[in-house]
Amino acid sequence: MNLFLEAIQWILDPASWTGEHQLGARVLEHLAFSAAVLLAAALLGIPAGIAIGHSGRGRGLVIALTSGARALPTLGLLTILGLGLGIGLEAPFLALLVLALPPVLAGAYAGVESVDRATVGAARAIGFTEWQVLACVELPLAAPVIIGGLRSAALQVISTATLAAYIADTGLGRPLFRALKTQEYGVMLGASILVALLALVVELCFHAIQSAAARRAEPHRTTPRRAHARARERTHR
Amino acid sequence: MNWLSQNLHIVGQLLADHLALSIPPILLSLAISVPLGRLAAGSGRLRAPLLTATGLLYAIPSLALFVILPPILGLPLRSGATMVAALTVYGCALLVRGAADAFDSVPEDVRLAAAATGHSRWALFWRVELPLAGPVLLSALRVVVVSTVSLVTVGAVIGISSLGTLFTDGFQRGIDASIVTGIVLTVAVAFLLDALCVLAARALMPWQRVRA
Amino acid sequence: MIEFDAVRKQYPDGTVAVERFDLVVPSHRVVALVGSSGSGKTTLLRMVNRMVEPSSGSVRIDDVDVRSMDPVRLRRSIGYVLQAGGLLPHRTVADNVATVPLLEGRSRRQARADALGLLERVGLDPAIADRYPAQLSGGQQQRVGVARALAADPNILLMDEPFGAVDPIVRDQLQTELRALQADIGKTIVFVTHDIDEAFALADEVVVLRAGAEIAQRGTPAEILAAPADDFVASFVGAGTARRSLRIREIDGRALVVDGDGRPTGVLER
Numbered sequence: 280m281n282l283f284l285e286a287i288q289w290i291l292d293p294a295s296w297t298g299e300h301q302l303g304a305r306v307l308e309h310l311a312f313s314a315a316v317l318l319a320a321a322l323l324g325i326p327a328g329i330a331i332g333h334s335g336r337g338r339g340l341v342i343a344l345t346s347g348a349r350a351l352p353t354l355g356l357l358t359i360l361g362l363g364l365g366i367g368l369e370a371p372f373l374a375l376l377v378l379a380l381p382p383v384l385a386g387a388y389a390g391v392e393s394v395d396r397a398t399v400g401a402a403r404a405i406g407f408t409e410w411q412v413l414a415c416v417e418l419p420l421a422a423p424v425i426i427g428g429l430r431s432a433a434l435q436v437i438s439t440a441t442l443a444a445y446i447a448d449t450g451l452g453r454p455l456f457r458a459l460k461t462q463e464y465g466v467m468l469g470a471s472i473l474v475a476l477l478a479l480v481v482e483l484c485f486h487a488i489q490s491a492a493a494r495r496a497e498p499h500r501t502t503p504r505r506a507h508a509r510a511r512e513r514t515h516r
Numbered sequence: 517m518n519w520l521s522q523n524l525h526i527v528g529q530l531l532a533d534h535l536a537l538s539i540p541p542i543l544l545s546l547a548i549s550v551p552l553g554r555l556a557a558g559s560g561r562l563r564a565p566l567l568t569a570t571g572l573l574y575a576i577p578s579l580a581l582f583v584i585l586p587p588i589l590g591l592p593l594r595s596g597a598t599m600v601a602a603l604t605v606y607g608c609a610l611l612v613r614g615a616a617d618a619f620d621s622v623p624e625d626v627r628l629a630a631a632a633t634g635h636s637r638w639a640l641f642w643r644v645e646l647p648l649a650g651p652v653l654l655s656a657l658r659v660v661v662v663s664t665v666s667l668v669t670v671g672a673v674i675g676i677s678s679l680g681t682l683f684t685d686g687f688q689r690g691i692d693a694s695i696v697t698g699i700v701l702t703v704a705v706a707f708l709l710d711a712l713c714v715l716a717a718r719a720l721m722p723w724q725r726v727r728a
Numbered sequence: 729m730i731e732f733d734a735v736r737k738q739y740p741d742g743t744v745a746v747e748r749f750d751l752v753v754p755s756h757r758v759v760a761l762v763g764s765s766g767s768g769k770t771t772l773l774r775m776v777n778r779m780v781e782p783s784s785g786s787v788r789i790d791d792v793d794v795r796s797m798d799p800v801r802l803r804r805s806i807g808y809v810l811q812a813g814g815l816l817p818h819r820t821v822a823d824n825v826a827t828v829p830l831l832e833g834r835s836r837r838q839a840r841a842d843a844l845g846l847l848e849r850v851g852l853d854p855a856i857a858d859r860y861p862a863q864l865s866g867g868q869q870q871r872v873g874v875a876r877a878l879a880a881d882p883n884i885l886l887m888d889e890p891f892g893a894v895d896p897i898v899r900d901q902l903q904t905e906l907r908a909l910q911a912d913i914g915k916t917i918v919f920v921t922h923d924i925d926e927a928f929a930l931a932d933e934v935v936v937l938r939a940g941a942e943i944a945q946r947g948t949p950a951e952i953l954a955a956p957a958d959d960f961v962a963s964f965v966g967a968g969t970a971r972r973s974l975r976i977r978e979i980d981g982r983a984l985v986v987d988g989d990g991r992p993t994g995v996l997e998r
């Protein structure tokens with residue numbers, strides 16, 4: 280527990296924020312870098328996923344990509360790209376993008392796919408244009424799942440951005456790796472706690488956004504059990 | 517290929533280390549998560565806090581967890597035990613939710629019918645709920661297997677040897693072949709263990725056509 | 729007036745849902761398409777609002793080929809009621825009813841006021857306007873579906889098994905209400921059902937379909953019951969079964985109507 284005291288002292292010490300470690304800058308770096316990757320993944324993955332979910336084509340590809348990406352070791356990807364592209368932000372950016380894309384794609388695809396086809400058909404039948412079907416029916420109903428995809432991508436990215444310091448000396452991983460070299464366990468622990476807190480804050484933000492989207496998609500929410508019972512009731516009728 | 521043939525011995529050793537670090541956390545998290553998942557599924561009050569807690573654990577970046585856990589558990593930083601403990605935490609974070617969903621997927625009327633035919637609570641769990649939860653549980657377990665095998669490599673940056681050591685060594689010494697070998701073997705181990713799970717599930721759930 | 733002129737529909741997978749179909753649905757009349765599952769009823773109905781395009785032949789509304797109309801405009805001008813309502817789960821009842829007027833740019837206030845009126849019209853308490861579809865019973869959802877179809881005041885209503893998802897008692901009730909409503913609004917209605925009793929209860933004219941949407945017989949309910957064209961129609965309407973073979977039995981000076989098994993079904997008023 281001594282170590283934790285040391286770690287917390289280090290975090291609270293103004294010198295850590297102004298001195299060699301520049302914690303403020305590290306946090307911003309970490310967040311900005313993660314946000315950039317996530318934005319790129321969203322710009323590429325969401326339209327592609329929606330197109331796949333909407334048309335039903337390319338489904339196998341999404342499944343293969345997501346299960347393949349899970350098996351791919353992050354550190355291996357980082358280091359091989361680091362060797363290929365050299366020191367700098369390009370390698371980690373690319374590696375993180377490769378990791379963030381599958382969950383975003385899968386979320387967008389699964390979200391649109393999960394929207395009841397009968398509802399979509401009904402909207403079309405009463406005169407929604409294709410764009411209105413997408414914007415007023417499919418997207419709001421799919422939003423919780425789409426945001427869920429972004430959420431897992433964000434976790435993945437924040438986590439891997441820590442590891443990225445191993446090859447690019449950026450973000451909150453930087454003090455962690457420095458301290459690893461100098462054997463300052465208190466500093467390592469402090470940096471780790473900061474990263475964990477950062478991840479938790481991001482997770483909670485996404486949780487709130489996702490709940491808000493779910494409330495819009497399913498304004499009248501029941502507990503899973505009751506929804507399940509209701510679904511059964513319906514099929515029995 | 518040249519590099520590989522010269523380093524076959526080391527690679528073999530790292531592969532063995534990797535397996536020794538990945539299999540225990542998979543089994544441990546399964547053993548811990550099934551009862552917790554059943555509790556969460558059965559109780560409206562426990563469900564939310566349990567799932568929120570495990571969800572938050574999962575949010576913690578792996579490297580950070582590898583550093584934070586040892587002082588909590590009184591373990592040395594560079595030890596296999598640290599790795600196993602941390603990966604068990606992750607495994608549980610995924611599996612508790614998976615198990616809760618699995619038990620939720622057991623139809624209520626089957627549960628009622630089994631209780632009505634005189635199954636005790638214990639028999640109900642082992643003979644009815646667990647087998648019927650099997651397929652959903654399996655798909656969650658497969659995610660845990662694959663991600664555990666991949667996460668083990670992260671330990672290499674703090675000096676815990678596994679196939680991940682091929683990444684750190686390869687990077688520091690500029691040997692592509694080392695990193696590529698590590699990636700290929702890690703993915704292969706993941707798929708192998710995944711296939712084993714599917715085969716085991718097929719043997720245990722003969723009524724289910726488990727798709728690989 | 730809706731005219732089907734030699735329409736045929738072959739789906740891309742090769743299924744011929746409609747071989748060749750001709751029918752005229754006069755204005756302000758209710759026509760029921762009945763037939764067993766897969767006989768092509770839904771396909772025919774959807775040709776009217778261009779959810780399905782015929783492979784050959786044409787569908788005309790008031791002498792205008794629907795193919796010359798913009799599908800979205802066409803659909804907004806036709807009321808469409810589906811089994812289980814087909815309501816948007818993320819919009820309130822009032823917003824669901826007002827969907828088409830809102831799409832057409834009607835003001836929110838006006839659309840909402842109209843929606844409340846329509847809810848009353850289909851027998852719903854306007855107090856449910858701010859609920860979501862999942863909070864309604866099946867019968868209520870179905871009524872909302874009818875209200876939505878009426879919202880743009882279309883001349884034509886298409887109904888695909890409108891009461892297929894509700895229990896028999898509610899179905900009876902909804903049929904009675906729809907008849908009263910139709911007496912009032914006089915729309916041109918084409919509806920699809922595989923329940924011959926529903927067809928007899930609601931339609932001015934009934935079209936019995938075989939596989940491939942081949943017309944086995946068409947006529948008023950009375951004509952079809954009185955003289956089924958062939959064995960297929962006879963078995964479809966249940967001609968000769970106990971339920972359809974009614975007799976009169978005198979009891980205490982009153983004429984009781986009994987079915988083929990001798991079970992009383994009503995009293996003859998003279």
Ligand SMILES: Nc1ncnc2c1ncn2[C@@H]1O[C@H](COP(=O)(O)OP(=O)(O)OP(=O)(O)O)[C@@H](O)[C@H]1O
Pocket residue numbers: 739740741743744745763764765766767768769770771772922
């Ligand atoms: N989109 C489609 N692609 C291919 N075949 C279709 C399609 N839609 C319908 N069919 C086929 O066309 C035939 C007629 O279908 P349709 O839905 O019109 O029947 P229906 O009379 O409405 O049946 P039900 O009473 O079951 O609703 C069926 O054999 C059906 O399988």
Ligand SMILES: [Mg+2]
Pocket residue numbers: 769770771888
């Ligand atoms: Mg149909």
